[in-house]
Amino acid sequence: MDLPLHNGSHQRVLYDAPANPKATIVMLPGGAGDVGIRRDGDLRHDDNFVVRTRGLWTHLGFAVLIPDAIDGDNLRGMRSTPAYAALVGDLVKFAHQQSARPVFLLGTSQGSIAAMNGAAHPGATQLAGVVLTESVSVLGGSHETVFQADPQEVRIPALVVANHDDQCPVAPPGNAPRIAAALSASPSVKVIEVSGGISRSSNACGSLTPHGYYGIETQVVDAIAGWMDQQLSR
Numbered sequence: 001m002d003l004p005l006h007n008g009s010h011q012r013v014l015y016d017a018p019a020n021p022k023a024t025i026v027m028l029p030g031g032a033g034d035v036g037i038r039r040d041g042d043l044r045h046d047d048n049f050v051v052r053t054r055g056l057w058t059h060l061g062f063a064v065l066i067p068d069a070i071d072g073d074n075l076r077g078m079r080s081t082p083a084y085a086a087l088v089g090d091l092v093k094f095a096h097q098q099s100a101r102p103v104f105l106l107g108t109s110q111g112s113i114a115a116m117n118g119a120a121h122p123g124a125t126q127l128a129g130v131v132l133t134e135s136v137s138v139l140g141g142s143h144e145t146v147f148q149a150d151p152q153e154v155r156i157p158a159l160v161v162a163n164h165d166d167q168c169p170v171a172p173p174g175n176a177p178r179i180a181a182a183l184s185a186s187p188s189v190k191v192i193e194v195s196g197g198i199s200r201s202s203n204a205c206g207s208l209t210p211h212g213y214y215g216i217e218t219q220v221v222d223a224i225a226g227w228m229d230q231q232l233s234r
Helices: 054-059 082-098 110-120 122-126 173-182 217-232
Strands: 002-004 010-016 023-028 062-067 103-108 129-133 158-163 189-194
Touching: 002 082, 010 054, 010 082, 023 082, 023 110, 023 217, 054 062, 054 217, 062 082, 082 103, 082 110, 082 122, 103 110, 103 217, 110 122, 110 129, 129 217, 158 173, 158 217, 173 189, 189 217
Parallel strands: 023 062, 023 103, 103 129, 129 158, 158 189
Antiparallel strands: 002 010, 010 062
16 A cells, blocks of 8 residues: 655555454565555565564564565665654554554664664554664764664664674674664663574675575564563553
């Protein structure tokens, strides 16, 4: 569907939910952010971790909301801006309209910048938590990292996930403790370390590599879902 935004434009989103979802996850893909959501719900680009695992999440009882890039724009360099934080706020508002259940943000790679920025937004206290996976923490071609997205302003529970076998140079797993430490105002921060994955791409930052949890999706989804369940039970 096309979601009206606060600035008068529209955002194409895919919403998928089981009956009576226990929570909604706003999924923020990495890369350029262009998912290619068609009017019939088919996707032109569904390799990204948060996109290709949508069926695993709904099977576990979570609704998922996946935004596309507006007009196919490249989101690199835009995700840490106030304008994009406001867009994430619109997505969260829409998620609450679809279900009265809690809402989480989950970003991967470049999308973790968007998740951090959205969680740092003043209205983000309505969120149940934020999940940052294989976060971009070293400056690269997008000229932004999670550290430019005001981590010190995040005041909700946070989870940082890092794969020991991730070889992406802008998302080194060794920076997970630095990311966690930057979330200084969060009431609770947890780091989950995983390992493994296989590669079908020569690009170490590609989706079908350990950076995108290719081959270990179920393990990672189950670990994140377990953390979310803990937040929901509090």
